[in-house]
Amino acid sequence: MTDPATTPTAAVDDRWQSFFTHPDYLWFARTTLPEERTATEVAAVRRMLNLRRGTRVLDLGCGYGRIGVPLARQGSVVTGLDAVPGLLEQARRAAREAGVHLELILSEMRNLDAVERFDAVVNLSTALGYVADENEDAEAIAAAYRALVPGGRLLIDTENREAMLRTARRVWFDMGGMTVWCRRSFDPMNGRWSETVSWLRDGVQDSATYSLRLYSLTELRALLERAGFVVEEVWGDFTQAAYGCDSPRMIVRARRPE
Structure with a gap:
């Protein structure tokens, strides 16, 4: 099995990675x-x-x-x-x-x-x-x-995208017994969807944001x-x-x- 730490590749761009590297x-x-x-x-x-x-x-x-x-x-x-x-x-x-x-x-x-x-x-x-x-x-x-x-x-x-656009607003829901809040928006000029997700887990409040082109x-x-x-x-x-x-x-x- 190839070790990902040693596989030769070009440099990785980390502009978008913060959401996927969050501990949660x-x-x-x-x-x-x-x-x-x-x-x-x-x-x-x-x-x-x-x-x-x-x-x-x-x-x-x-x-x-x-x-x-x-x-x-x-x-x-x-x-x-x-x-x-x-x-x-x-x-x-x-x-x-x-x-x-x-x-x-x-x-x-x-x-x-x-x-x-x-x-x-x-x-x-x-x-x-x-x-x-x-x-x-x-x-x-x-x-x-x-x-x-x-x-x-x-x-x-x-x-x-057509279905997602109807949810471009603030919502909250239960996920695994934890309340999650989402603040969503869509920019029609560049086609990008942005979402900030906030949650309270084990008494600690945290949040993460991501953006993607839909x-x-x-x-x-x-x-x-x-x-x-x-x-x-x-x-x-x-x-x-x-x-x-x-x-x-x-x-x-x-x-x-x-």
Whole structure:
């Protein structure tokens, strides 16, 4: 298993990382993305991409290995790439505990330098859009195109902007017995969604802020086609329901032509 601390890569840009390096991030992630949801999504990903034992999969923005580890357990040959060292360490630990091999690369997505190495690339759980310049997202998609073999497929799972915009306000909710407050806003000039999350845990109040570029389907399709992809399917959730303005997710499958 590759040690993420020693994998040679270009320098990592830390402008957007504060949310993902917060000490409570993993607690939030594992609370909102429980094992049952993960199992459902992994099964759907395997179905959407027709994954088989030995399929070479790149998990682009792999985080703590939530998807990559179970894919490896089910027979895929998985490489995980992420720009946050602490999350890669968690992925390495999860792979070891699961008894699977997971190559791990510390890098920003746009700096991926693989050429025709993978049969499938996945970019899941809204891993796109956090960089400050959307041209960097375009570079990441172009890098994924180069990394795929001809005929290989890319699967992107991200927020449905049309549905998200109706929640651009202050809200509060219960999460694992803890009250969480969210202050949300959307800037239509640059398409960026900003959210400050505050919570009280073990008597300590804390908060974290993140910002990401929310893409419409039209915009995301344009980025994919600019890179050379052919968009094949769009779904609104992991049941493969048709995509619409009220869909909870926007899941796009694109193919690198033969």
